[in-house]
Amino acid sequence: MERNYISGIDPKTGSQITLAGWVQDIRVLKNVSFIVLRDHTGIAQITLKRENLSDYDEIINISRESVITVTGSAVKNSISRTGPEIIARDVRVLNRAESPLPLGVTDPVNSDIDTRLNSRFLDLRKRENSIIFEFESSILWGIRRFLRSERFVEVHTPKVVASATEGGADLFGVKYFEKNAYLNQSPQLYKEILISSGFERVFEVGPAFRAEKHNTPRHLNEFTSIDIEMAFSDHNDAMAMLENSIRSGVEEVLDDMEDHLKAMGYELKIPKTPFPRIGWMECYDLLNSEGKAPEPGSDFSPEQLRIIGDRYDGFFFITGWPEYLRPFYTMPDPENEGFTNSFDLQLKEIEVTSGAQRVHQPDLLEKRFRDKGLKPEDFDFYLNAFRYGMPPHAGWGLGLERLTMILLGLNNIREATLFPRDRTRLSP
Ligand code: AMO
Secondary structure, three states: OOOEOHHHOOOOOOOEEEEEEEEEEEEEOOOEEEEEEEEOOEEEEEEEEHHHOOOHHHHOOOOOOOEEEEEEEEEEEEEEOOEEEEEEEEEEEEEOOOOOOOOOOOOOOOOOHHHHHHOHHHHOOOHHHHHHHHHHHHHHHHHHHHHHHOOOEEOOOOOEEOOOOOOOOOOOEEEEOOEEEEEOOOOHHHHHHHHHOOOOEEEEEEEEEOOOOOOOOOOOOEEEEEEEEEEOOOHHHHHHHHHHHHHHHHHHHHHHHHHHHHHOOOOOOOOOOOOOEEEHHHHHHHHHHOOOOOOOOOOOOHHHHHHHHOOOOOEEEEEOOEHHHOOOOEOEOOOOOOEEOEEEEEEOOEEEEEEEEEOOOHHHHHHHHHHOOOOHHHHHHHHHHHHOOOOOEEEEEEEHHHHHHHHHOOOOHHHHOOOOOOOOOOOO
8 A cells, every 4th residue: 555654744845645544533623623643653633624525524423543544735834733734635444443442542551551451452552652662673673783793693493392491390381292392491402502503603582481470570471582602602701792782782772763762751871881790699798798698598589689789770790690599501610619600680670681601511411410300311402412512602591571671661571571471361
């Protein structure tokens, strides 16, 4: 269909155009009426005059959110409160919306998140919501562009798998013909196998599934994981790659859409790199000095992470995690027994990335499986890749929704997810 976009209207020329979009609002008077028309690029005021339209009475009965096309001319030098003004010569109704609407499109976003998600198709017609996903698209574009410039190859690994990646409990089982299978928690094992295949640098953007029961503002049961793995590298190389990926992503967004984000009330700044690094032990001592250390064997709670995070303005790394808090594939720190060459990237209490140098020696890997109570023979497909020439390697996994949530200051990760899957939600 030949059409013009609202943002492309040049009111200086008063040219003849055809617009297509949704009726956001309609104000009816006797011989002249006004439609606020919305397309993906903005809003325009459509002026309907009885003298110009033989079907005037029919058109003004149109319900809000119906889909129409309008052919007419832009009024020279006229920009109303609702965008450029078009005098309509022809209006076609492509599809009529039922009324009442289950969710208002022009009211401010104040319905509760469940009501919004139930009618997500309407919720996303609000600009302040749809822009979140344009942001995601843009930041991902920037991260991809950066990784490709660093010679990473984008790969796609299976999501239906035979064994756990990140530990036993949080798996969704699926029937795979006569076998039991699982939805993958992370591409971890496959991205490492590809290092042995000689790719040297790979990245993947794909879904990851976690059957975690907690229903919090920062957990999803299906999220988008941006994963990298790089050969002949350690945790320090991986951290540098992460800082630069995030900075490049934000730069792309600012180039693309800084003004649009500002107009919707989102402030975004290029994060200063390198991000500060604090050792896990230093965090522990800090908490201990306030009488708030974690119980032996426990991870930091959100409250404890907030205490640590309050010392930093933006992103910071927590490095050198104890072995008991990291998965089997994490490389022990040769100079600090019981600790690992690992890191998390945090913003305040929210973890956005985990990463590490990996164990690349098959014997050590088998031992790490056993230490964690896992059977190495269940992971033969993975271990085999370590037996015939596996370089030292490192990598990380970055949650796209969490990154979006913290950069845009959203209160709930569901706002950064088109159709969230959580403890209770499986539809839409
Ligand atoms: P981890 O399990 O820490 O590490 O996950 C990496 C990142 O993925 C995101 N994430 C989540 N986002 C939303 N909801 C969840 N339930 C959820 N779980 C995780 C977070 C987190 O930091 N294989 C390792 C990565 C690696 O070492 O390369 C892994 O999956 O942003």
